[in-house]
Amino acid sequence: MKILITGAGGLVGSHLARALGSEHRVLALKHPDLDTTDAPAVRRLARDEQPSLIINCAVVGVDECESDPALARAVNITGPRLLAEVSAEIGSEFLHFSSNYVFDGNRLDDIPYITNDEPRPINVYGRTKLEGERSACAASARTYIIRTSWVFGQGKASCLSTAHERLTRGLSVRAITDTWASTTYVADLVGRTREILARRRYGVYQIVNEGTCSYHDFAVEAAGLAGLSAAQAEQLIELVTEAEMGRAAPRPRWTPMRCSLSAELSLAPMRHWRNALADYVLHEAGR
Numbered sequence: 001m002k003i004l005i006t007g008a009g010g011l012v013g014s015h016l017a018r019a020l021g022s023e024h025r026v027l028a029l030k031h032p033d034l035d036t037t038d039a040p041a042v043r044r045l046a047r048d049e050q051p052s053l054i055i056n057c058a059v060v061g062v063d064e065c066e067s068d069p070a071l072a073r074a075v076n077i078t079g080p081r082l083l084a085e086v087s088a089e090i091g092s093e094f095l096h097f098s099s100n101y102v103f104d105g106n107r108l109d110d111i112p113y114i115t116n117d118e119p120r121p122i123n124v125y126g127r128t129k130l131e132g133e134r135s136a137c138a139a140s141a142r143t144y145i146i147r148t149s150w151v152f153g154q155g156k157a158s159c160l161s162t163a164h165e166r167l168t169r170g171l172s173v174r175a176i177t178d179t180w181a182s183t184t185y186v187a188d189l190v191g192r193t194r195e196i197l198a199r200r201r202y203g204v205y206q207i208v209n210e211g212t213c214s215y216h217d218f219a220v221e222a223a224g225l226a227g228l229s230a231a232q233a234e235q236l237i238e239l240v241t242e243a244e245m246g247r248a249a250p251r252p253r254w255t256p257m258r259c260s261l262s263a264e265l266s267l268a269p270m271r272h273w274r275n276a277l278a279d280y281v282l283h284e285a286g287r
């Protein structure tokens, strides 16, 4: 199978390209190789290469979307719509990643969001991700949408990905105490993505590790895995609220997710994030 991956220089794209490359012919295109908003270039490439599957991992990040809504719309909506249209034209499948930030996080019952819950995004990123999902599904019936959340793994300098390494080196980390979500080890996301592709059931998935955490819970777990005592962890983990972070985009307070479609397909539950983090620390972190 020939697979074209866009945004392949990022966290999810690079891991997917490596994993799928062992079985398939993968064209892993980083941003300089292909701009997903460049319609003539996208059409030319897809027609020349005729992939059976196009996977879009290109995205504009949460705070950048808030400061540059035009760029957010171009990359998070126009890009996936174009890729889905082109997929339909050449008879290929399309897979697009989306986010827990399509939800507002304001539910009072504090239970995880399932796929049928009404999305109500509260920031530009969430709004453009939601519209990107809908445009892609409208453009091609053979579309998989995989919403994921707080992804960590080797190759991205995010607070989740680097917490263990920093704490091991005795460096401090800032940990937000008042937002909660599902977190996802990129290796588990990639593994489940492969299973989904094998089932060939199009639709919206919500793929995350089991359990719910705050950034603070995550940092405390990382400190434990780094062998720090509770006192050492307390010294190195700086507690902050979301408001104190002063970030450009507001973040939803509570966005854990569960996947109705995975349950329907009898896919095994994902492992708990604490087990996934332990695995990451053992095999990948800091390498």
Ligand SMILES: NC(=O)c1ccc[n+]([C@@H]2O[C@H](COP(=O)([O-])OP(=O)(O)OC[C@H]3O[C@@H](n4cnc5c(N)ncnc54)[C@H](OP(=O)(O)O)[C@@H]3O)[C@@H](O)[C@H]2O)c1
Binding pocket: 006, 007, 008, 009, 010, 011, 012, 013, 030, 031, 032, 034, 035, 036, 037, 056, 057, 058, 059, 060, 061, 075, 079, 096, 097, 098, 099, 100, 129, 147, 148, 149, 150, 151, 152, 156
């Ligand atoms: N990471 C998370 O915590 C998380 C959570 C929820 C959902 N997701 C979803 O997962 C997907 C992948 O995210 P990620 O974490 O892998 O993102 P990432 O690490 O930020 O990578 C995104 C990649 O997209 C590239 N890109 C930006 N604009 C582009 C364009 N016009 N054409 C082609 N490439 C472009 C970027 O290149 P440059 O940097 O060179 O611009 C970057 O390499 C996204 O759909 C995202 O919404 C991620």
